[in-house]
Amino acid sequence: MAKMTEPEQEPEQRSGPGAGGRTPRERYRAQVRAEIKGHAWEQIATAGASALSLNAIAKRMGMSGPALYRYFASRDELITELIRDAYRGLADTLGAAAGSGADVAGLAQAIRGWALEDPQRYLLIYGTPVPGYHAPDDITGIARGIMATLLDAYAALPAGEERTPFERSFESYLAEHRQWAGDHPAEPPALRRALAGWTRIHGVLSLELSGHFAGMGIDPAQLFAAELDALLTG
Amino acid sequence: MAKMTEPEQEPEQRSGPGAGGRTPRERYRAQVRAEIKGHAWEQIATAGASALSLNAIAKRMGMSGPALYRYFASRDELITELIRDAYRGLADTLGAAAGSGADVAGLAQAIRGWALEDPQRYLLIYGTPVPGYHAPDDITGIARGIMATLLDAYAALPAGEERTPFERSFESYLAEHRQWAGDHPAEPPALRRALAGWTRIHGVLSLELSGHFAGMGIDPAQLFAAELDALLTG
DNA sequence: GATGTGGGTTAGAACTTCTCACGAACACGA
DNA sequence: TCGTGTTCGTGAGAAGTTCTAACCCACATC
Numbered sequence: 001m002a003k004m005t006e007p008e009q010e011p012e013q014r015s016g017p018g019a020g021g022r023t024p025r026e027r028y029r030a031q032v033r034a035e036i037k038g039h040a041w042e043q044i045a046t047a048g049a050s051a052l053s054l055n056a057i058a059k060r061m062g063m064s065g066p067a068l069y070r071y072f073a074s075r076d077e078l079i080t081e082l083i084r085d086a087y088r089g090l091a092d093t094l095g096a097a098a099g100s101g102a103d104v105a106g107l108a109q110a111i112r113g114w115a116l117e118d119p120q121r122y123l124l125i126y127g128t129p130v131p132g133y134h135a136p137d138d139i140t141g142i143a144r145g146i147m148a149t150l151l152d153a154y155a156a157l158p159a160g161e162e163r164t165p166f167e168r169s170f171e172s173y174l175a176e177h178r179q180w181a182g183d184h185p186a187e188p189p190a191l192r193r194a195l196a197g198w199t200r201i202h203g204v205l206s207l208e209l210s211g212h213f214a215g216m217g218i219d220p221a222q223l224f225a226a227e228l229d230a231l232l233t234g
Numbered sequence: 235m236a237k238m239t240e241p242e243q244e245p246e247q248r249s250g251p252g253a254g255g256r257t258p259r260e261r262y263r264a265q266v267r268a269e270i271k272g273h274a275w276e277q278i279a280t281a282g283a284s285a286l287s288l289n290a291i292a293k294r295m296g297m298s299g300p301a302l303y304r305y306f307a308s309r310d311e312l313i314t315e316l317i318r319d320a321y322r323g324l325a326d327t328l329g330a331a332a333g334s335g336a337d338v339a340g341l342a343q344a345i346r347g348w349a350l351e352d353p354q355r356y357l358l359i360y361g362t363p364v365p366g367y368h369a370p371d372d373i374t375g376i377a378r379g380i381m382a383t384l385l386d387a388y389a390a391l392p393a394g395e396e397r398t399p400f401e402r403s404f405e406s407y408l409a410e411h412r413q414w415a416g417d418h419p420a421e422p423p424a425l426r427r428a429l430a431g432w433t434r435i436h437g438v439l440s441l442e443l444s445g446h447f448a449g450m451g452i453d454p455a456q457l458f459a460a461e462l463d464a465l466l467t468g
Numbered sequence: 469g470a471t472g473t474g475g476g477t478t479a480g481a482a483c484t485t486c487t488c489a490c491g492a493a494c495a496c497g498a
Numbered sequence: 499t500c501g502t503g504t505t506c507g508t509g510a511g512a513a514g515t516t517c518t519a520a521c522c523c524a525c526a527t528c
Binding site: 045046047048049050051120123124126127128129130131132140164166167170173174177179180192195196198199200201202203204206207210211212215216217218219222223225226227229230233234 | 279280281282283284285354357358360361362363364365366374398400401404407408411413414426429430432433434435436437438440441444445446449450451452453456457459460461463464467468
Binding site for chain 2: 504505506507508509
């Protein structure tokens with residue numbers, strides 16, 4: 001490919017207003033990219049990320065193979081872009097829920113709803129990673145924002161009962177290792193509960209999305225609600 | 235990833251004694267199959283299951299491409315076989331731990347140790363699944379055995395304090411939906427705690443193996459221990 | 469209107485899984 | 499000891515994949 005100078009920084013460069021992009025070329029480019037991503041999501045939802053084929057997307061769009069490389073430098077770059085969009089989507093729905101006054105339970109249900117919309121999308125960001133892969137920095141930034149939204153909700157929770165000695169010791173550990181929380185002013189108990197909430201929600205959600213409850217005759221929603229209850233009363 | 239054919243019933247048919255296979259041919263075949271699987275595990279550990287290449291394995295073994303199809307009908311069958319072996323391995327280490335008198339905490343640490351030995355191996359059975367895939371029946375049987383071992387440990391736990399109304403209601407739900415536990419005679423509270431233990435352990439373990447704690451500055455072992463403590467005291 | 473950039477094409481290299489037809493080595497029974 | 503038949507390994511090849519290279523053409527801008 002030609003020079004392309006910089007990371008290509010999304011077609012809607014530093015231009016004018018919000019959305020579409022300025023020049024007709026930019027608008028066209030953005031639209032084609034969006035269409036490519038649409039087909040990619042379709043493929044991922046039905047056959048998994050490993051089955052994503054640029055060639056198949058091109059064919060389905062009526063153009064021939066290498067044309068897609070004008071829009072994405074490689075298959076990996078497309079997938080990275082999809083991961084970015086997935087993170088953004090989760091952050092947005094979580095932000096919207098928080099903006100509507102959702103508490104911890106509301107946020108948890110928002111996460112589950114978003115995940116059930118497209119299981120492979122959730123698993124694309126929280127499922128099996130490719131060993132070598134490292135997400136770009138902006139993606140970890142979005143992930144940090146998600147954690148911040150969760151932390152807000154947990155910090156707003158009533159102070160809860162007394163804690164076990166182990167919990168206290170773990171909280172003091174977290175008080176000294178809170179870089180993951182950025183500069184969030186949450187108290188150590190909130191840090192601990194947010195972390196546990198994250199891992200537990202992910203635990204049952206991940207097993208649900210992977211179909212491990214399917215043959216067990218258990219309603220995942222019941223299990224999810226039970227974990228949520230334990231999280232709030234424990 | 236498509237059909238996954240049938241279980242293929244292992245070449246060491248209904249022959250004689252236990253292990254190696256009787257005739258020299260059978261022994262040779264079993265040894266080649268094992269070597270193939272060894273290289274496959276190596277590839278999976280370093281590049282993930284989606285990067286597994288039969289051709290590369292054949293080349294590394296000094297034979298040419300299609301020869302491997304004498305031993306595995308397809309790439310999918312090889313992967314299924316690896317999944318089966320992974321399940322068996324986990325069941326074995328869990329059984330060994332239980333046989334050595336490990337309690338719930340011991341079993342949990344055994345699971346984590348086994349997972350950390352080869353993260354991709356754990357993620358092969360509990361990570362992102364291929365949408366169409368259904369494991370053969372014998373595999374779900376092994377998975378049921380794993381749950382049985384866990385249930386044994388949870389059933390041996392002291393009865394614990396009183397439970398919240400929600401927990402009681404969830405336990406009565408489980409009492410009516412206990413087919414996943416087979417005919418295990420565990421009490422409903424043990425069912426509930428075993429289920430929660432499974433999902434929580436998987437939650438922190440899966441996020442650890444996927445590297446989500448790496449950039450957060452948190453020691454996964456601490457978090458794992460904290461969850462384990464909450465599981466036992468809660 | 470010339471010029472240059474960006475979009476699209478075909479050709480092709482280097483892979484992949486997997487089928488087929490052939491040859492050779494082996495085990496076994498006559 | 500000599501067939502006979504099963505099994506193993508081969509090379510060829512079909513149908514995919516990602517991705518590069520060269521070329522054309524249309525559009526935009528100067």
